[in-house]
Amino acid sequence: MxxxxxxxxxxxxxxxxxxxxxxxxxxxxxxxxxxxxxxxxxxxxxxxxxxxxxxxxxxxxxxxxxxxxxxxxxxxxxxRPPAPSRMEIVGRFFGPMRRTDPRDAAFPDIADHSDAWPAACGDLAGVAALASESARRTIRLRGPADDPTETLAAAKGALGFVIAHTGAAGGLIFAPGTVPETTPAALRASGFRHILRFRIRGGR
Structure with missing residues (x-):
């Protein structure tokens, strides 16, 4: 705030x-x-x-x-790797709000992801897979353990999901134009708040 x-x-x-x-x-x-x-x-x-x-x-x-x-x-x-493919995100907040602490360095190691990112950028499924694994590592290290984002992503046919390394932000990753209209309501029913839908223009 x-x-x-x-x-x-x-x-x-x-x-x-x-x-x-x-x-x-x-x-x-x-x-x-x-x-x-x-x-x-x-x-x-x-x-x-x-x-x-x-x-x-x-x-x-x-x-x-x-x-x-x-x-x-x-x-x-x-x-400056290639821009990732175009995608649509249904974002949300989950759990308590946490201010950014610049002294906080308790993050998962994703150096392997930065190495793999340039090759994945031309393939949205590859980008979503990397983002999802990064999110899993974040949840394992920082919680909350009951975060239902991955389960909901599978239920809604999302290509993957993303979780911020700090704070409570996250979301589902879709190819443009494939977001089920019921997705925002499903997120709210799962305890998510501040639902925000937006597109990443990407490289292609």
């Missing part, structure tokens, strides 16, 4: 006077949206401000975040 004090601090780090009123209607708190609403568009400036504000940052201020291997704790691009 981005507090009023946190928003003011972010604006100051962007070189913007924290005054006036901003009204943002979003599905989740967004430092990038606040920066752009304040007239700051330079990606490097936004990266540094978000990194200073939260200690970690996703590459959402860049034009091609889906085509990057990104170091969130350092705010830099590690590699």
């Amino acid at each position: 981005l507090s009023k004090a946190g928003a003011a601090g972010l604006l100051r780090s962007l070189g913007v006077r924290p005054e006036g009123r901003f009204s943002l209607r979003l599905d989740m708190p967004a430092r990038v949206a606040l920066a752009r609403a304040a007239g700051v568009t330079d990606p490097k400036t936004i990266v540094l401000a978000c990194l200073g504000s939260e200690g970690a940052v996703d590459p959402l201020m860049l034009d091609d975040p889906e085509g990057l291997l990104w170091a969130s704790r350092a705010g830099r691009v590690l590699a």
Whole structure:
């Protein structure tokens, strides 16, 4: 959650006077949206401000975040593999909300996935398989053990599923245009909240 004090601090780090009123209607708190609403568009400036504000940052201020291997704790691009195939995600939150802790390093080792990622990018099934195995490792290490995402993915015919390494975010991976209309309701019935459906434009 981005507090009023946190928003003011972010604006100051962007070189913007924290005054006036901003009204943002979003599905989740967004430092990038606040920066752009304040007239700051330079990606490097936004990266540094978000990194200073939260200690970690996703590459959402860049034009091609889906085509990057990104170091969130350092705010830099590690590699530019091919963009993955187009896909549709039905996202959700499950379990308690957890703030990002930049000191937290208890993550599963997925170095083998980064090696395999470039070859998988042209095949959505291959991407979904890697994402699903990464999600399984995350659940085994960080929980919650009762996360029903994999079971629901199989029930809805998803190609795979994804779980954030921090926080409570996750989702089901579908080929574009194949999401059953009953999927959002099924997620809610399984205890998921903040259901969000979106597409990743991908490489092809």
